Amino acid sequence: MAETTWRDGHRLVRILSPPLLHSLPSPNPEPRAPPPRHAKTYARKMATSTSLAAALPSRVTSPGRRAALSCTTSRARPRPHPARAVSSSGPRCRLVVTCNAQAAAPISIGQGTPVRPTSVLVVGATGTLGRQVVxxxxxxxxxxxxxxxxRPAPADFLRDWGATVVNADLSKPETIPATLVGVHTVIDCATGRPEEPIRTVDWEGKVALIQCAKxxxxxxxxxxSIxxxxxxxxxxxMEIKYxxxxxxxxxxxDYTIIRxxxxxxGLIGQYxxxxxxxxxxxxxxxxxxxxxxxxxxxARLTFVALRNEKASKKLLTFAGPRAWTxxxxxxxxxxxxxxxANVTTVPVAVLRFTRQLTRFFQWTNDVADRLAFSEVLSSDTVFSAPMNETYQLLGVEAKDILTLEKYLQDYFSNILKKLKGLKAQSKQSDIYF
Incomplete structure (x- = not known):
């Protein structure tokens, strides 16, 4: 039996929502208390949700067992965060969440099937990073x-490369378990679409996926992560990622977290x-x-880490050779x-004001959330980290990491060569017109 208590409640109380996965019934389930602003939604979900009838079998060589999950909550006075001052109104109540996972009685499903270590599920495979991982x-x-x-336009290019494509939606947890059958490793590259609430995929969907994986x-x-x-x-x-x-x-x-x-x-379309x-x-x-x-x-360093036992249960940061303004x-x-370039400069103060303004309207809350991220990216912050220890851990040479100068030079060389060719064809067609 494993028991874990999250004591970072001063953070979690603002974003924590109940897991949408109820496929693993507990002997004495205790519903998770919702954050105050999600109380009505939580009550509605608890009233309408039902457990999946079939238990999820283990895929190891021993007979399958099913796990039982339960969550209990309690409220406590928080200790002040060392990096933050307590507000004059007094400390807020925090939410302490205790999650228990234990094995229930064996299920008579016979001998399990060993899973090959080379079987990988890539979640978010059509994204900028996901397709490179594939x-x-x-x-x-x-x-x-x-x-x-x-989707109406299927990801045929993934099939053309030789991958198997399965359809599921992290916002619909009942679609997840079937995609994990026969999988050894999950590589999670997924993130929500711009038009979606951030919490739908990046928190609730990920919680369901992680619970299924466990x-x-x-x-x-x-x-x-970030x-x-x-x-x-x-x-x-960023709060949800953390x-x-x-x-x-x-x-x-057994995890590897990569920030x-x-x-x-992203710089190609932006600049x-x-x-x-x-x-x-x-x-x-x-x-x-x-x-x-x-x-x-x-993607390359990810698979180096995947094969390296020293990267097991590690939090790594991947950063380029140099930080750029x-x-x-x-x-x-x-x-x-x-x-x-025709540069239009947006002062950080404008981003900050726009973010505060959009907070007044329910339908612009997600816009405000994304502007908050833009505000951090536009502040006096350095998104970089020393890579020497990571290179040493993974056995990678720094010279093998592509620099931004080389990347953009290759891009502009190729695109300018194509543009030059198009102009030559245009002139040639003018001669014979």
């Missing part, structure tokens, strides 16, 4: 299964393309520095493109 896994000989949402005996769970997420509880997305880290650590799963700073791929098209690029007046990393390097990135793009 490609890398296939290149290294893994048997890759991709969890994607049902119940079904997944051997390894890889989770991508660098410094533990230092910004005022930003919902709490998800804690949730994974407390389940007893990321920023992707080089490179607008400069080439002579459109405005947006920046801020803050000296934020971000150590961007190529998603291909992230927005102005430095724009200047680099201008030099490589051979033309000046």
């Amino acid at each position: 490609r890398r896994a296939l290149d290294e000989g893994y048997d890759v299964r991709c969890l994607v949402r049902p 119940a079904m005996g997944i051997q390894k769970y890889v989770f991508y 660098h410094n997420c533990d230092k910004h509880p005022e930003v919902p997305l 709490c998800t880290e804690r949730f994974i650590q407390d389940t007893g799963l 990321l700073c920023g992707f080089m791929q 490179a393309v607008p400069i080439l098209e002579e459109k405005s690029v947006w920046g801020t007046d803050a000296p934020t520095r971000i150590a961007y990393m190529d998603t291909q390097d992230v 927005t102005q430095e990135v724009i200047t680099l793009c201008e030099r490589l493109a051979g033309q000046d």
